[in-house]
Amino acid sequence: MILIKLGGSVITDKSRPLSASRPKIAGMARTIARIEEPAIIVHGGGSFGHYWSVRYDMHTAERDYDPKGVSVVKNSMVQLNLIVLEELLRGGLRPYAMAPSGFMAGPRPIPSRVREVAGIAAASEMTPVTYGDAVWYGDGSKTYILSGDKIMSHMARIARPRLCIFALAEDGLYTDMESKRLVERIPAGAGRTAASKLNSPKSGAMDVTGGMARKVAEAARIAGYGIQVALVNGSHPKRIRDAAASGGFRGTLFEADTTIKDRKRKKSKRTASKKVKRRIK
Ligand code: IPE
Numbered sequence: 001m002i003l004i005k006l007g008g009s010v011i012t013d014k015s016r017p018l019s020a021s022r023p024k025i026a027g028m029a030r031t032i033a034r035i036e037e038p039a040i041i042v043h044g045g046g047s048f049g050h051y052w053s054v055r056y057d058m059h060t061a062e063r064d065y066d067p068k069g070v071s072v073v074k075n076s077m078v079q080l081n082l083i084v085l086e087e088l089l090r091g092g093l094r095p096y097a098m099a100p101s102g103f104m105a106g107p108r109p110i111p112s113r114v115r116e117v118a119g120i121a122a123a124s125e126m127t128p129v130t131y132g133d134a135v136w137y138g139d140g141s142k143t144y145i146l147s148g149d150k151i152m153s154h155m156a157r158i159a160r161p162r163l164c165i166f167a168l169a170e171d172g173l174y175t176d177m178e179s180k181r182l183v184e185r186i187p188a189g190a191g192r193t194a195a196s197k198l199n200s201p202k203s204g205a206m207d208v209t210g211g212m213a214r215k216v217a218e219a220a221r222i223a224g225y226g227i228q229v230a231l232v233n234g235s236h237p238k239r240i241r242d243a244a245a246s247g248g249f250r251g252t253l254f255e256a257d258t259t260i261k262d263r264k265r266k267k268s269k270r271t272a273s274k275k276v277k278r279r280i281k
Contacts, residue, residue, distance in 0.1 A: 003161040008046025009169035010234035029091025031237035038121040044148040048080040053208040062137040062144040073134040096126040106138040109154040118159035147209035149218040156222040167234030172252030188257035191220025229254040
């Protein structure tokens with residue numbers, strides 16, 4: 001199974017409030033429809049959700065945000081979601097729409113519901129589709145902005161896809177913004193360093209979740225779960241297919257970090273052999 005995030009900067013025009021890029025969504029839809037492996041799609045907010053979140057000063061931290069802001073952000077995401085769903089359907093996919101409230105309880109994902117989403121992808125011809133949103137937090141009447149990137153991490157940890165793909169408006173991660181030299185491979189374990197270097201608020205005025213830095217941080221987190229992550233330019237949908245085909249692709253690959261699992265395995269082996277020795281004594 002593959003988890004695919006359609007970034008808000010690809011599916012909308014971030015320079016113009018409330019403008020979806022239907023042709024780009026359509027291009028990605030046609031490509032994803034030709035991937036035979038089951039997939040789950042998550043999309044971002046771009047010039048819809050982000051635009052209104054900024055207008056109502058709403059962020060990822062839980063607060064008592066203006067209820068009108070929460071409604072307006074949510075409505076705008078439903079609007080964008082419908083556009084995405086229409087294009088996915090037209091492109092040959094069978095989208096199964098799911099609001100994040102279907103699998104989130106406050107700030108935490110509900111494991112059984114996330115597994116059910118994965119089950120739908122695996123057992124049917126349908127592709128579950130969800131999105132970043134303004135979400136109920138609890139603790140009085142707090143809400144927060146749940147980014148699509150965060151949803152990717154939650155789903156990856158629980159549903160354990162083979163691969164996560166982030167379709168962005170850039171080719172991937174660059175060494176620097178002047179040369180725009182592409183970083184093709186981030187070795188296992190090095191992702192967090194890359195993420196911390198990027199931790200500058202350079203994401204632009206219409207971005208409440210931290211833009212590229214947040215994406216890299218979540219990509220590094222997912223790689224830490226032992227799952228490969230590919231960052232590709234969604235304006236060139238073929239790159240999504242290439243990444244899914246596991247061959248070479250133009251973009252950035254975060255290698256899966258299996259050391260944590262290995263360490264755990266070694267530790268449990270050591271404990272087991274100690275127990276055996278104790279028994280022999
Ligand atoms: C944003 O989700 C959700 C809202 C602002 C409501 P993301 O943070 O994943 O969106 P993009 O992909 O960066 O636009």
